[in-house]
Amino acid sequence: MNRRTFLRSVVFLSILALLLTMVSYIVRTNGSVKNRFAGFYAEPKDSIQVMFFGSSCVSRSIAPGYIWGEYGIKSYALSSNSQRTMAIKPLIEEALKYQSPEVLVIDTRVFLYDDAPLLEDEAHMREVTDNMVYSVNRIKAINRLTEGTDIDKPAMYMDIIKYHSNIGMLFEASELKKAFYRSKDPEKGFEPEDDYFHNNAYDQWGKVNTIPINPRQEEILRELIAFVKSMDIDTVFLTSVTLPEEEFEGKAAYIGDIVQKEGLGYVNLNEHYEEMEFDCMTDVSDGVHCNTFGAYKCSDYLTRYLIDNYDLKKETEDSEDWDEAYELFMKHMKDSEDNLEVFCKERDS
Amino acid sequence: MGITSLYYFCLLAVGISIYYIIPKKCRWVWILVLSVGYFLTTGSALLLLFPVLQTGAAYLSGIGMDKAGDGEEAQNSKKGWMLTGVTGNLICLVICKYLNFGLYTYNGFIDLFNIDAQPLDIIRIAVPIGMSFYTLSLIGYVLDIYYGGIEAERDPLRLLTYSMYFPAIVSGPILRYGDIGKSLFEGHSYDHKQITFGLQRIFWGCFKVLVISSRLNGITAPVFGNSGEYSSLTLMLAALAFVMELYTNFSGSIDIIMGASECLGIKLPENFNSPFLSKSVQEFWRRWHITLGDWVKVFIFYPLLRTEYFRELPARLKKGLSDKLPGRLSTGFSKKTAKTVTTFTAMFILWLSVGLWHGGSWKYLVGSGILHWFYILLEETGEPLWSKLRAPFKGRVGAFVLRVWQSVRTYLLISIAFVFFNSGSLRAGFSMLADMIANGSEGMNASALIAGKDAVILIFSLLILSAVDLAHTLTDVREWIAARPLPVRWIIYYALIFMVILLGNYGPGYDAAEFIYRGF
Amino acid sequence: MTKEELYERLNEVFRDVFDDEDIVVTATTTSDDIEDWDSLEHINLVNAVEKEFGVKFTMAQVTGMKDVGEMVDIILATKNQ
Numbered sequence: 016m017n018r019r020t021f022l023r024s025v026v027f028l029s030i031l032a033l034l035l036t037m038v039s040y041i042v043r044t045n046g047s048v049k050n051r052f053a054g055f056y057a058e059p060k061d062s063i064q065v066m067f068f069g070s071s072c073v074s075r076s077i078a079p080g081y082i083w084g085e086y087g088i089k090s091y092a093l094s095s096n097s098q099r100t101m102a103i104k105p106l107i108e109e110a111l112k113y114q115s116p117e118v119l120v121i122d123t124r125v126f127l128y129d130d131a132p133l134l135e136d137e138a139h140m141r142e143v144t145d146n147m148v149y150s151v152n153r154i155k156a157i158n159r160l161t162e163g164t165d166i167d168k169p170a171m172y173m174d175i176i177k178y179h180s181n182i183g184m185l186f187e188a189s190e191l192k193k194a195f196y197r198s199k200d201p202e203k204g205f206e207p208e209d210d211y212f213h214n215n216a217y218d219q220w221g222k223v224n225t226i227p228i229n230p231r232q233e234e235i236l237r238e239l240i241a242f243v244k245s246m247d248i249d250t251v252f253l254t255s256v257t258l259p260e261e262e263f264e265g266k267a268a269y270i271g272d273i274v275q276k277e278g279l280g281y282v283n284l285n286e287h288y289e290e291m292e293f294d295c296m297t298d299v300s301d302g303v304h305c306n307t308f309g310a311y312k313c314s315d316y317l318t319r320y321l322i323d324n325y326d327l328k329k330e331t332e333d334s335e336d337w338d339e340a341y342e343l344f345m346k347h348m349k350d351s352e353d354n355l356e357v358f359c360k361e362r363d364s
Numbered sequence: 365m366g367i368t369s370l371y372y373f374c375l376l377a378v379g380i381s382i383y384y385i386i387p388k389k390c391r392w393v394w395i396l397v398l399s400v401g402y403f404l405t406t407g408s409a410l411l412l413l414f415p416v417l418q419t420g421a422a423y424l425s426g427i428g429m430d431k432a433g434d435g436e437e438a439q440n441s442k443k444g445w446m447l448t449g450v451t452g453n454l455i456c457l458v459i460c461k462y463l464n465f466g467l468y469t470y471n472g473f474i475d476l477f478n479i480d481a482q483p484l485d486i487i488r489i490a491v492p493i494g495m496s497f498y499t500l501s502l503i504g505y506v507l508d509i510y511y512g513g514i515e516a517e518r519d520p521l522r523l524l525t526y527s528m529y530f531p532a533i534v535s536g537p538i539l540r541y542g543d544i545g546k547s548l549f550e551g552h553s554y555d556h557k558q559i560t561f562g563l564q565r566i567f568w569g570c571f572k573v574l575v576i577s578s579r580l581n582g583i584t585a586p587v588f589g590n591s592g593e594y595s596s597l598t599l600m601l602a603a604l605a606f607v608m609e610l611y612t613n614f615s616g617s618i619d620i621i622m623g624a625s626e627c628l629g630i631k632l633p634e635n636f637n638s639p640f641l642s643k644s645v646q647e648f649w650r651r652w653h654i655t656l657g658d659w660v661k662v663f664i665f666y667p668l669l670r671t672e673y674f675r676e677l678p679a680r681l682k683k684g685l686s687d688k689l690p691g692r693l694s695t696g697f698s699k700k701t702a703k704t705v706t707t708f709t710a711m712f713i714l715w716l717s718v719g720l721w722h723g724g725s726w727k728y729l730v731g732s733g734i735l736h737w738f739y740i741l742l743e744e745t746g747e748p749l750w751s752k753l754r755a756p757f758k759g760r761v762g763a764f765v766l767r768v769w770q771s772v773r774t775y776l777l778i779s780i781a782f783v784f785f786n787s788g789s790l791r792a793g794f795s796m797l798a799d800m801i802a803n804g805s806e807g808m809n810a811s812a813l814i815a816g817k818d819a820v821i822l823i824f825s826l827l828i829l830s831a832v833d834l835a836h837t838l839t840d841v842r843e844w845i846a847a848r849p850l851p852v853r854w855i856i857y858y859a860l861i862f863m864v865i866l867l868g869n870y871g872p873g874y875d876a877a878e879f880i881y882r883g884f
Numbered sequence: 885m886t887k888e889e890l891y892e893r894l895n896e897v898f899r900d901v902f903d904d905e906d907i908v909v910t911a912t913t914t915s916d917d918i919e920d921w922d923s924l925e926h927i928n929l930v931n932a933v934e935k936e937f938g939v940k941f942t943m944a945q946v947t948g949m950k951d952v953g954e955m956v957d958i959i960l961a962t963k964n965q
Contacts, residue, residue, distance in 0.1 A: 020556045031861065038862065176871040179871065511942055513943070662947050666946060669931070670927065670930075670931070707928070711924070
């Protein structure tokens with residue numbers, strides 16, 4: 016093979032690899048998680064001050080648009096549904112490749128459960144790995160998440176094997192924009208919940224005896240703590256608004272103990288309903304997730320906590336899309352208020 | 365390891381790369397290694413005994429014949445060795461594939477006539493991959509030596525490379541040692557054009573199998589199991605679709621095989637040549653599964669017609685066979701008829717063999733055998749009538765219309781035969797054909813079988829397939845593309861690759877693309 | 885036997901086998917040139933040629949011969965032994 020054919024082959028294969036990457040990104044199943052992650056990669060380098068990690072509770076209760084509009088702080092969540100605790104470390108590593116946040120906030124909800132039932136849950140694992148850009152870190156994340164499972168690895172590495180039949184995406188403008196997996200999310204990752212009545216109001220959590228969490232989860236927690244300490248970034252562990260079922264109060268306290276002993280921050284929102292003026296009847300959508308009102312209250316409380324305890328400064332640059340996110344959030348609030356009125360009238364009649 | 369799986373492509377990538385790195389003298393040994401390795405991924409290691417023993421039998425037979433020398437006496441010895449080689453191989457084939465034939469027949473018999481007897485259990489035997497193919501390649505090797513066409517191979521490992529050659533072992537083509545022997549053992553130099561052409565052919569094969577064949581399977585599979593539930597029109601559609609499914613599946617596999625072999629610099633004999641352009645069933649079998657047709661012609665049909673019995677049969681038929689038989693069989697046929705009867709008697713045995721080769725069950729015997737004999741018989745003997753019917757179609761338009769009709773008619777006749785091929789049994793086949801007439805508009809129809817999006821993709825792909833197959837009759841398509849300017853041909857290559865990736869049925873959620881001919 | 889004589893007798897055989905009095909074969913005649921000369925008729929032809937000239941072709945020769953010229957060469961070679 017002479018030099019010319021060799022070079023031509025290299026160029027051919029390179030273009031093929033590029034096209035394959037772009038097509039893979041485009042045909043990945045669309046949805047809020049894809050928008051969130053693709054939005055994250057589109058944010059300018061080193062512009063995010065607070066990074067959130069965790070499961071669906073995070074995306075429902077943290078509104079970056081509000082946090083920006085009210086406090087001038089830029090934040091972003093790399094959360095996905097039923098996100099396994101094993102996924103948090105690789106996601107932090109991923110975030111740190113593109114951003115230099117001042118604070119990490121890690122939601123501990125999934126630590127309250129056992130990891131084992133989620134082991135064969137390929138769909139939710141893919142929500143993490145199939146929303147990361149192709150990189151060594153992604154391969155490591157896949158290896159880490161599929162350890163101890165029977166999941167077929169090649170189909171995880173090359174996600175196009177799973178999604179190739181989504182050819183409809185190739186005709187959607189919103190998905191075509193994600194050809195390089197960088198496409199700003201107007202909501203900045205926030206997922207507003209419309210539904211907002213839960214029938215059982217629940218009380219603020221009190222002080223209880225600690226109950227140990229699942230040993231495997233504790234292992235993962237300690238690994239995570241050691242990791243963030245080695246990165247020397249301020250970290251807060253968060254217990255988001257949760258129904259107090261299944262010994263959660265005791266387990267949350269257990270986590271809080273471990274975290275605080277290691278010198279890291281811990282906030283359990285369930286201990287501050289009064290301060291937050293949080294009302295489970297109007298601020299929770301389905302007993303598990305906050306709605307827009309809840310998001311407003313949680314975001315507000317949390318941001319003040321972070322400003323008070325960590326030296327966060329107001330940002331002023333690149334604010335146009337952030338201003339839009341704030342406006343979008345305020346619109347969600349207005350819609351929710353209108354719907355609340357309607358619902359109360361129906362309920363009382 | 366299925367040949368459209370990722371693992372197979374990795375095997376090819378690694379195997380082909382190493383082939384061109386190691387010294388030329390060792391390259392054929394590497395092919396043997398790859399072939400044995402591939403074989404081991406397809407089943408139990410014990411099955412390796414079959415190709416090894418069969419090749420051993422063929423090898424000894426060949427050496428024996430060579431050593432026997434020439435002359436009258438040597439002839440008997442040669443015959444003995446030949447029979448050893450052939451029977452040795454046939455016995456293995458019978459053990460693996462035909463033990464159940466008698467059982468099926470018995471069970472079918474008691475079922476058909478409602479006899480109160482216990483059906484016998486079918487014997488389950490694991491079959492080594494490609495047995496029906498490599499056995500014929502080996503028997504052909506023995507007979508080619510016996511008939512004086514080639515000399516025996518001295519190196520048993522080389523013969524093993526021939527019989528186990530990993531691209532061809534999957535589903536053919538059936539090889540002739542004289543044609544491929546040299547090419548197999550020459551260490552080929554790297555030829556960029558050959559490799560790229562080979563890769564293009566592999567992708568084209570994947571396109572046929574993954575995009576077209578698997579989609580058509582969505583239509584045929586539910587219907588063939590369940591013909592009572594579907595309307596006549598749907599049943600007919602499924603039968604027509606199956607022919608195309610089998611074509612794309614089989615010829616697509618062959619394309620992958622040929623492409624892989626081409627990447628190694630080894631050209632295998634073609635197995636398909638635009639079969640749907642055939643004007644008659646006879647022509648069809650010269651364009652479909654060509655190597656099988658050639659094999660049975662050279663090793664069954666011709667030798668049969670050269671035996672004493674068949675040489676003398678025309679003369680005997682002219683005189684009349686025996687007074688005790690009715691009609692012409694006692695008074696004698698005309699010369700032409702005598703020749704035809706002789707030929708078709710031999711041909712009956714030929715088609716019986718073809719049917720049997722496809723499988724040891726009656727549906728294959730009929731659907732891939734005797735029915736085709738019957739079609740050809742009608743074609744030949746009815747020629748005076750057919751000529752009269754063709755007469756009005758004159759001029760360019762007339763000739764064109766006739767041409768189209770002949771292709772359509774051939775396709776229809778083949779569809780009927782393949783109904784048996786794809787049904788669970790001979791009876792199920794008859795059942796389906798009866799339902800085609802009887803069901804009318806009762807029952808589910810085609811819209812239940814295929815989603816709109818898939819139907820569009822199917823039609824689009826079939827159009828591309830037709831265009832390319834037609835283009836192939838005029839020119840070498842790969843050469844034509846290669847002659848276009850660089851941006852144009854790269855766009856075509858990328859289009860092919862992405863059509864396979866995006867439109868192919870593979871991955872989780874799909875059944876592994878089944879190779880209909882893989883179990884052969 | 886000269887080549888001319890051979891071709892004369894061969895013509896007779898061809899005309900008989902294919903039932904066509906107009907056939908004239910040359911060294912370059914192949915199965916493409918005679919309409920009925922297909923694989924079915926090939927053996928009949930070979931058998932008839934063998935009978936006429938008292939020769940025996942091997943199977944390899946039967947399947948291998950590309951045109952009438954090759955057939956003639958084999959006949960001559962066998963007859964001259």
